[in-house]
Amino acid sequence: MSTHLTPPLDEAFAALGDGTRRAIVERLASGDATVGELAEPFAVTHQAISRHIGILRRCGLIEQRADGRRRPCRLNVERMGELEGWIGEQRRQWASRLDRLETHVASGQDDAR
């Protein structure tokens, strides 16, 4: 239940902690793109973007395939779903007020704000 995901969530969440990488993800959400296309809108070298892509690939958020001298990138929506699922699970857990109340009582405080 808690240790259910093959790859650690650490790298995936950390990867999304960078604005450039999130922008890449946003771009890929609207369709596949090559490294060059992804790098264009940014004011950094293509190597930097290539590295970001490598990070996103290693943590499973995107996939790459060889197409000639291009390396088209594709968003891995399933992996995104895993991250979304973790957050959602915490929210659902929180939503079950029974547990919250239990802890409140244990902490010796009432919910009267």
Next chain:
Amino acid sequence: MSTHLTPPLDEAFAALGDGTRRAIVERLASGDATVGELAEPFAVTHQAISRHIGILRRCGLIEQRADGRRRPCRLNVERMGELEGWIGEQRRQWASRLDRLETHVASGQDDAR
């Protein structure tokens, strides 16, 4: 309302990129807890946990209130929802195959490779 502070997604996602902090979040999902309670299960000093809490607090994922010499922490589910929402939005965007197809065509490539 929703157009207040979007940028801090960086810090929030990055915060969840640390296993210790995710564990703290998981703990808080089941109910509020003090810094000491949160630090107990970990093999690090309370200062380290206190710092993690500070990071989670600054990026809005948790809140703290003063209760005597205690500092009970509470999970901010709304903030969690924002992160979940961003991921979900990318997934929905991806799900709209029209855009994907459009980009495929624009890239001059078909999935037959």
Next chain:
DNA sequence: TCATTGCGCAACGATAGGGTTGCGGATACT
């Protein structure tokens, strides 16, 4: 009043991350 507990801040060393340039391999163009 004095000692203890809960917690945060500041400073330190060690490590990881993002950016750059330089280089080389693979593929496309002429």
Next chain:
DNA sequence: AGTATCCGCAACCCTATCGTTGCGCAATGA
């Protein structure tokens, strides 16, 4: 063939972050 392009790797800085120790402050309890 030769050249240009796309892309990744490796080396190098620079800065941010994790963990530690030491200290200090406020609240509790004797």
